[in-house]
Amino acid sequence: MTQVSILSDHRCQLGEGPFFCERRNTLFWFDIIGRKRHAHDFATNAQTTLELTEMASAMAVVDEQHDAILTNSGLWLHNIQSGAWSPIIDIEADIAANRSNDARIHPSGAFWIGTMGLNAEHEAGAIYHYRKGKLSKLFGQISIPNAICFSPDGHTAYFTDTSAGELMSVAVDPETGLPESEPNVLIDHAGNNGGLDGAIVDADGNIWIALWGAAAVNCYAPDGSLLNSIAMPAMQCSCPAFVGDGKIAVTSAWQGYDAAAKEKDTNAGMTFLVDANAKPKFEPRILI
Numbered sequence: 001m002t003q004v005s006i007l008s009d010h011r012c013q014l015g016e017g018p019f020f021c022e023r024r025n026t027l028f029w030f031d032i033i034g035r036k037r038h039a040h041d042f043a044t045n046a047q048t049t050l051e052l053t054e055m056a057s058a059m060a061v062v063d064e065q066h067d068a069i070l071t072n073s074g075l076w077l078h079n080i081q082s083g084a085w086s087p088i089i090d091i092e093a094d095i096a097a098n099r100s101n102d103a104r105i106h107p108s109g110a111f112w113i114g115t116m117g118l119n120a121e122h123e124a125g126a127i128y129h130y131r132k133g134k135l136s137k138l139f140g141q142i143s144i145p146n147a148i149c150f151s152p153d154g155h156t157a158y159f160t161d162t163s164a165g166e167l168m169s170v171a172v173d174p175e176t177g178l179p180e181s182e183p184n185v186l187i188d189h190a191g192n193n194g195g196l197d198g199a200i201v202d203a204d205g206n207i208w209i210a211l212w213g214a215a216a217v218n219c220y221a222p223d224g225s226l227l228n229s230i231a232m233p234a235m236q237c238s239c240p241a242f243v244g245d246g247k248i249a250v251t252s253a254w255q256g257y258d259a260a261a262k263e264k265d266t267n268a269g270m271t272f273l274v275d276a277n278a279k280p281k282f283e284p285r286i287l288i
Helices: 259-264
Strands: 004-008 015-021 026-031 036-041 047-051 056-063 066-071 074-079 085-090 098-105 111-117 125-131 134-142 145-150 156-161 166-171 184-188 195-201 207-212 216-220 226-231 237-244 247-252 271-275
Touching: 004 036, 015 056, 015 098, 015 195, 015 247, 026 056, 026 237, 026 247, 056 098, 066 098, 066 111, 098 145, 098 195, 111 134, 111 145, 111 156, 125 145, 145 207, 156 195, 166 195, 207 247, 216 237, 237 271
Parallel strands: 015 237, 145 195, 195 237
Antiparallel strands: 004 271, 015 026, 026 036, 036 047, 056 066, 066 074, 074 085, 098 111, 111 125, 125 134, 145 156, 156 166, 166 184, 195 207, 207 216, 207 237, 216 226, 237 247, 247 271
16 A cells, blocks of 8 residues: 655645755745645744745746746746845736636746636636746636646646546647647546646656545656556545655645544545655756
């Protein structure tokens, strides 16, 4: 049986966007609704929290002094030492009813960014491509953008609209991360238990997807066949991230629960460590 342990017992309302920085040996993750970025330093096991003024859902490393933080108004440059913030680019900043959601860095340094309605309004969101100062809308009419991830060679992108239950596959230019074809359905999960949520791809090209509402993380081969399903100790698992030594961190949430449901799902919102025996593929730096 796959070993699963609690990395952080802090209960995020909507834990999302786990990101491992190799240089700092630190896992970062967000509580979108709580407007916080949490961090776990694996060298010291110290855990810290950065209070935010906006809802944030994802990040990338720019260089040794700066992170890029994705918020409900756009992409921001955060100075690690001084704590100063400066804008990189607005993304739907004029749509107060929307926020950012899932996002991931393509091997080319492009950032694929998902947006959605605050209440997951039907087709209110989109998926964007950002690279070297240029923002392009790739796909519109998305309700809940998730599972954005890329093959190790950068030739294939994956994404889903969780409300549709289909993992899409699309050919992309490995030099830019821009689509070169129309998306095709790789995995039809509609009607199955749980919603396709955040995803990552390992060094072998296998796709690891958190299943919201199903207390599981599934692993699929590049052809879409199911390789493994790992039971998780919280129902609403939201997103995985490689942290080294074959391990995966997984965020979760208690969003949508009343007091009774939160008490019943006792680990909801915690962040877990899974001994998945996977070959990790860490995130490249973003090109801003």
